[in-house]
Amino acid sequence: MTDSKRDVMDVSAPADANEQSIPAENQPVQAERPTVSPQEGAYFLDKFLDQKGDAAADAGDAQSADTPPAKASAPATSEELQDNIVEALREIFDPEIPVNIYELGLIYGVDVAQDFSARVTMTLTTPHCPVAESMPGEVEMKVNSVEGVNGCQVDLVWEPPWDMTKMSDEARLELGLL
Numbered sequence: 672m673t674d675s676k677r678d679v680m681d682v683s684a685p686a687d688a689n690e691q692s693i694p695a696e697n698q699p700v701q702a703e704r705p706t707v708s709p710q711e712g713a714y715f716l717d718k719f720l721d722q723k724g725d726a727a728a729d730a731g732d733a734q735s736a737d738t739p740p741a742k743a744s745a746p747a748t749s750e751e752l753q754d755n756i757v758e759a760l761r762e763i764f765d766p767e768i769p770v771n772i773y774e775l776g777l778i779y780g781v782d783v784a785q786d787f788s789a790r791v792t793m794t795l796t797t798p799h800c801p802v803a804e805s806m807p808g809e810v811e812m813k814v815n816s817v818e819g820v821n822g823c824q825v826d827l828v829w830e831p832p833w834d835m836t837k838m839s840d841e842a843r844l845e846l847g848l849l
Contacts, residue, residue, distance in 0.1 A: 749783040749785065750783075752783050752789075755819070756791075759814060761774070763810065766801070768796075769846075770838075772806075774845075775796075776842070777833060778793050779792040780792040787821040788821045790825075791814060793826070793827060794832070797833075798829060803827075808825075811824075
């Protein structure tokens with residue numbers, strides 16, 4: 672088969688872009704792209720950062736953009752910090768049982784030292800638990816996020832083994848065991 676017998680559509684561009692067959696609104700437009708020198712770029716970045724600092728001051732924040740935000744007041748006593756840690760642990764739920772790990776009885780102990788570092792002793796429902804690798808890390812992150820905690824160590828223990836007697840009455844009620 673030769674080229675002369677094939678049905679070919681000519682889609683090449685016209686030689687003259689201003690040809691009458693292309694309406695003016697469909698003609699390509701060469702837009703000028705703005706250029707910014709590195710010095711001007713730094714100026715714009717500085718102005719942007721200044722505006723963010725000004726917005727924080729306008730919102731009633733008395734701090735400058737250079738100072739970090741002040742933390743909320745840390746607990747005065749280790750007992751108060753221990754209560755805050757327990758409340759944080761109540762926010763972590765076992766993925767297979769719709770009960771938090773504290774009420775489930777997986778937390779054996781929360782100890783707070785004089786330097787406000789925490790040590791959490793915990794277990795899991797079984798050594799073959801699917802979250803055996805991730806749960807201690809999640810507990811550590813949650814405890815470290817509590818205001819006033821100065822580091823956390825999580826000890827995963829298997830003795831004494833967990834059983835249903837370690838569950839709180841609230842957890843038993845939630846699971847329909849009461």
